[in-house]
Amino acid sequence: NAGVTQTPKFRVLKTGQSMTLLCAQDMNHEYMYWYRQDPGMGLRLIHYSVGEGTTAKGEVPDGYNVSRLKKQNFLLGLESAAPSQTSVYFCASSFPGQGRFGYTFGSGTRLTVV
């Protein structure tokens, strides 16, 4: 039982390049989330999904796009990377209500944009 798996774990991009971060979960969770974590800023929500085929914007969605074509996968895309997108990205998943078990997080993707 792998939980939440993020790929890649590390990536360096040049300004203007594009990339996709993949999140996969094997817990049959309905909800999935993308957060970014920056020093002194805490975890901030980028986009989230409450089910296959649905997505919604979070607190900091600009410059990112997402897709949830399959229940187990949630993709985060950067179309034209900027240095301000240098961050650690975390994917998480949960059951509806999430109270009893909270979110399950992946181990993160460290992205540097130069």
Place this chain on the structure above:
Amino acid sequence: EDQVTQSPEALRLQEGESSSLNCSYTVSGLRGLFWYRQDPGKGPEFLFTLYSAGEEKEKERLKATLTKKESFLHITAPKPEDSATYLCAVQAGGGNTPLVFGKGTRLSVIA
């Protein structure tokens, strides 16, 4: 706007020296308050959920409590392996509302 403030930003304790971390929140319609532990280079790990004022949860040396305006994470007789960043988060509004996180408290326990 929902807000979560954690204090202190960093805390250094001697092994066995008990203390508390604070999480104050401003939300309309709290559905749950969550505590997570995060080790360096890893994702946050779920610890507790608290739903209503007066509720308490315990796990080993950790005890979380909740009032109408804040939550405390009490650490009793900490050990070096308790060193981590502790994150507080709240859920407000409807059942689909994602968690809003505080910036965390970085705890160091020195042997």
